[in-house]
Amino acid sequence: MSVMIDTGNYIAAKAAVMARPAVVPAYPITPQTTLVEGIANYVKTGEFKGEYICVESEHSAMAACIGASATGVRTFTGTSSHGLLLMHEMLHWAALARLPIVMCNINRVVGPGWNIWTDENDSISQRDTGWIQFYCSSNQEIFDTVIQSFKLAEHEKVQLPVMISYNAFILSHTSMPVYVPDQKDVDNFIPKRIPKWKLDVDNPITFGNIILPAAYEKVRKDMQDSQEYAKKLIPEISKEWKKQFGRHHGDLLELYKCEDAGYILLSMGAIGAESKVSIDNLRKEGIKIGLARVRCFRPFPREEVLKLGKQADLIVIDRNISVGMEGAVFTEVKAALYNNSDAKAYGFIAGLGGKDVTFGDIEKMCKKVVNGKAKQLEWFGFEGV
Amino acid sequence: MLSKDLVEIVFHGRGGQGSVTAANLFVAAALKDGNKGVQAFPFFGAERRGAPVRAFARISGDEIHLRSEIYTPDIVIVLDESIMDMVDVLKGLKKNGRILINTTKNPKDFDFSKKYDVATVDATSIALKHEILVGGIPVVNTPILGAVPKIFDRVTLKSIQDTVKDKWKGEQGNKNVKATQDAYDGVEVDF
Numbered sequence: 001m002s003v004m005i006d007t008g009n010y011i012a013a014k015a016a017v018m019a020r021p022a023v024v025p026a027y028p029i030t031p032q033t034t035l036v037e038g039i040a041n042y043v044k045t046g047e048f049k050g051e052y053i054c055v056e057s058e059h060s061a062m063a064a065c066i067g068a069s070a071t072g073v074r075t076f077t078g079t080s081s082h083g084l085l086l087m088h089e090m091l092h093w094a095a096l097a098r099l100p101i102v103m104c105n106i107n108r109v110v111g112p113g114w115n116i117w118t119d120e121n122d123s124i125s126q127r128d129t130g131w132i133q134f135y136c137s138s139n140q141e142i143f144d145t146v147i148q149s150f151k152l153a154e155h156e157k158v159q160l161p162v163m164i165s166y167n168a169f170i171l172s173h174t175s176m177p178v179y180v181p182d183q184k185d186v187d188n189f190i191p192k193r194i195p196k197w198k199l200d201v202d203n204p205i206t207f208g209n210i211i212l213p214a215a216y217e218k219v220r221k222d223m224q225d226s227q228e229y230a231k232k233l234i235p236e237i238s239k240e241w242k243k244q245f246g247r248h249h250g251d252l253l254e255l256y257k258c259e260d261a262g263y264i265l266l267s268m269g270a271i272g273a274e275s276k277v278s279i280d281n282l283r284k285e286g287i288k289i290g291l292a293r294v295r296c297f298r299p300f301p302r303e304e305v306l307k308l309g310k311q312a313d314l315i316v317i318d319r320n321i322s323v324g325m326e327g328a329v330f331t332e333v334k335a336a337l338y339n340n341s342d343a344k345a346y347g348f349i350a351g352l353g354g355k356d357v358t359f360g361d362i363e364k365m366c367k368k369v370v371n372g373k374a375k376q377l378e379w380f381g382f383e384g385v
Numbered sequence: 386m387l388s389k390d391l392v393e394i395v396f397h398g399r400g401g402q403g404s405v406t407a408a409n410l411f412v413a414a415a416l417k418d419g420n421k422g423v424q425a426f427p428f429f430g431a432e433r434r435g436a437p438v439r440a441f442a443r444i445s446g447d448e449i450h451l452r453s454e455i456y457t458p459d460i461v462i463v464l465d466e467s468i469m470d471m472v473d474v475l476k477g478l479k480k481n482g483r484i485l486i487n488t489t490k491n492p493k494d495f496d497f498s499k500k501y502d503v504a505t506v507d508a509t510s511i512a513l514k515h516e517i518l519v520g521g522i523p524v525v526n527t528p529i530l531g532a533v534p535k536i537f538d539r540v541t542l543k544s545i546q547d548t549v550k551d552k553w554k555g556e557q558g559n560k561n562v563k564a565t566q567d568a569y570d571g572v573e574v575d576f
Binding site: 116137167168169171173175176177270271273274277354357358359 | 408409412413416421423424425426427429449450451453454456
């Protein structure tokens with residue numbers, strides 16, 4: 001084990017290379033650029049021995065991941081914002097083909113207006129592609145989640161691609177210290193991928209041919225079953241990681257001071273980390289409040305959220321908006337409670353377009369709920385919150 | 386609440402002077418000195434050579450959960466004195482805050498030295514002396530870091546020099562190490 005201090009993107013590059021993918025196809029886009037630069041540098045130093053493909057677009061990047069992964073090897077890529085959106089068709093393809101591709105997505109605003117800062121609308125709008133979705137809150141979590149995701153994606157009962165999102169600049173370009181395990185320990189944690197099927201010139205098969213309605217429905221049902229299985233597997237992998245490397249970032253949720261809480265705040269990504277400072281401050285004022293940081297958005301931790309709803313009212317901060325409705329996490333939280341809980345739930349939209357969200361801002365939102373002044377859905381910074 | 390020993394630092398400079406590298410080297414050195422929680426980040430915007438830029442650093446004995454910008458720094462480091470004509474570098478600086486300025490002047494030459502602890506160092510001359518140049522322009526980031534241990538005792542000159550040697554090997558590393566020593570020896574402190 002060694003300590004490395006670097007930005008989220010370079011840490012992700014390090015983790016990706018230590019997972020020993022056979023193929024990394026990538027196309028640069030701000031603020032993901034330094035991630036693929038990092039991997040390219042490992043090609044130069046000889047630390048990355050796989051195939052690095054400079055493709056002509058993100059659509060091609062994902063198509064190349066699909067082609068490579070279908071031959072049974074491990075693949076990795078990274079993108080952001082409009083790059084992710086250009087991949088959209090191929091994201092569905094990767095998931096339906098049950099290919100365990102691992103990809104980092106640096107959460108960046110979708111234009112126009114042109115904006116390179118962070119919010120989650122890029123990845124949230126890929127919610128229904130069948131990918132497992134993690135949201136990270138520190139560089140250490142980025143490293144650990146990249147390695148863990150290969151184990152999850154390649155598990156025989158999962159066989160689905162995994163997207164690891166983290167905030168533009170706030171994590172992608174911020175240096176923090178990260179514990180990096182020895183290569184042999186990573187190799188033991190994620191041994192070589194054993195594909196359930198593969199394209200093989202010596203044993204030809206076709207894949208992606210016509211499929212009749214009843215069989216297709218089974219394909220979809222099987223994806224759903226696999227995501228449900230992932231809910232059980234994610235905590236097991238987290239536990240195994242903790243046992244081996246001593247670090248734990250939570251399971252599907254990371255719970256912080258929830259035991260006696262009458263209010264529980266749910267947030268994701270960097271706001272999830274900042275929220276811990278707010279929780280400590282609010283508790284000093286006598287407010288019994290806890291934090292459930294949403295690490296995994298797909299599969300959504302329905303059962304865990306319902307459990308929280310049995311003990312507390314819930315406050316959700318979304319750095320995204322499904323225009324015409326509300327924040328995406330807020331929708332899921334309410335769905336998890338429906339029919340089974342009397343808990344009240346309040347949603348805030350905050351930090352779109354990369355607007356800074358400070359611990360003080362988070363405290364203001366929570367206090368508005370605690371003081372009984374909050375409407376069910378509010379935009380922070382508007383309407384006098 | 387913020388960890389008691391959390392220290393927040395803002396670097397002001399111009400694009401190309403190495404403010405972001407200064408913040409990164411600084412926290413890497415702080416980590417070597419046993420500060421477990423460290424963080425360095427640029428101002429998240431478009432960077433142009435010569436334009437005013439900011440970089441940020443946090444140092445703590447514990448893991449840092451903050452991810453927001455720094456609004457009330459404990460320490461301000463100015464890599465280019467001329468920036469003070471157009472940017473309010475004192476904005477948000479805490480009471481009893483410290484400011485280190487790259488200048489040929491003395492701390493008492495600055496009016497605000499009555500209110501804040503001011504330190505000065507001629508980092509530009511040190512960079513020129515050791516030929517630390519990029520495109521002919523002196524890069525003051527490593528020289529000014531050498532002055533920091535005189536105003537902030539949780540980072541040592543040795544760690545700063547070790548970090549510089551990690552980043553630049555051979556002659557380039559030696560030049561930068563000598564520059565940090567000159568800055569350490571030459572800093573004027575008025576507190």
